[in-house]
Amino acid sequence: MAAFGGVVITKEISPRLEAKMVAITLDATADDTNTTTVTLADHGITTFIGILGFIHTTLNSVIVQEQPTTAVSAGVLTITVGGSSDNKARTYIIVGF
Numbered sequence: 001m002a003a004f005g006g007v008v009i010t011k012e013i014s015p016r017l018e019a020k021m022v023a024i025t026l027d028a029t030a031d032d033t034n035t036t037t038v039t040l041a042d043h044g045i046t047t048f049i050g051i052l053g054f055i056h057t058t059l060n061s062v063i064v065q066e067q068p069t070t071a072v073s074a075g076v077l078t079i080t081v082g083g084s085s086d087n088k089a090r091t092y093i094i095v096g097f
Helices: none
Strands: 008-012 020-026 035-039 048-058 062-065 069-073 076-080 090-096
Touching: 020 035, 048 069
Parallel strands: none
Antiparallel strands: 008 020, 020 090, 035 076, 048 062, 048 090, 069 076
């Protein structure tokens, strides 16, 4: 597993709701098994509920669901890119309280 070195864009989707949703986008250089981390407290999340992942099989055109593997340690969520495609953009929706 290599740490993802491309562009990571983070956007809070529901900053004023009790349940928080945060979108993480990895640019089109993301490979399967790359990892990225998110400090949950930076987005007001203390309890990680789940994640929904997507891959851009054709950039900004064909987007399908692809689940990552995750782990949380000391409030830091580690996302490991799933699937079997290299050099594809990924988007993850993180949900928590």
